[in-house]
Amino acid sequence: MGDLLATILMPPGVRKVPGPRFSAQSRWGQELNTRYTFVIQLGLLALALFAITIWAINFPYPSPIIKPLLSPKLRWPTEQVMNWVETQNIPSDYKRFFYRDPERTIPPGRSLVSAADGLVQAIAYRDGYTYLVIGLSFWDVHVVRAPIAGVVESIEAEGSYFPRFPKPEERDVIFFIRGKAAPVQQVVTLKTTIGEVKVRLITSYWASRIKVWAHAGARLGKGQRLGRMLLGSTVVVELPGRHALSVKIGQHITGGDTIIASREDAK
């Protein structure tokens, strides 16, 4: 058994047991034993050690070598993004990904489209308004769009704190709180054919900045960009009256693309 193993594993040129001859005598062996062999070997070893070192330094997060092969969610795990936000040290590749602003094909016809990309967290009817709560993750496009064509009536700041890890029972009510007790937000009110539609851009601890590009008096088309948020938060669409929304809780929707409701009087 020892002889067999030695026959298989023995390096070229040092064979001491019977078996097929290789290395220096074979054509392949001669080519491998050129004077450049050492340099090639050194390069290969350096490459392997570099790959292992990079992997070990980045562990438990993915190595930059395999990052391009992973989906965004696996490429930048939640904990890593949270660490970056805490330390305010966000790498450029993630920034480039985060600030992407793809074009969207706005569906024609009388319908309302989603104001943002994200998961539908809640659908509710309260005080004469239908609410659609969209939760944006670190990997969603953070550009906010007008759900329906209209004129920007007002842009108001509201709220006084940044929710960090809201408890499940808080999560159900946090987006309906108004005034100073509400989380920090910008409320864009649109005057539309179905009445006053409000888009609330709500921040969190992770997303402490909101940029509203639209200004009061501006006429926005359906699906047109109205602002952006930074690093994961919530967008609430408030529609006057009761609407049967065509999206479900837990569904991932796309801003300016997913139809959230259809109405005869919506343009």
Next chain:
Amino acid sequence: MTRWLWVEGRFAWPLVVTVLYVATFVLVADYLWRTLSLPFETFAALALIAFTLVAVLIILTSRIVLTR
């Protein structure tokens, strides 16, 4: 022992191949661990089997190629 590391002014090929193989295997296993949702025990067992099988294949292939 040193002949497994150093032969006639160069590294021994088994050493170079082993280091390259281990590095590649670590990266591939890491990628698969992140993309497949398998329990750790199952993944570790499958990885061990794959590591052994590929190692045997490399050894056999190298013997066929080098003895031509």
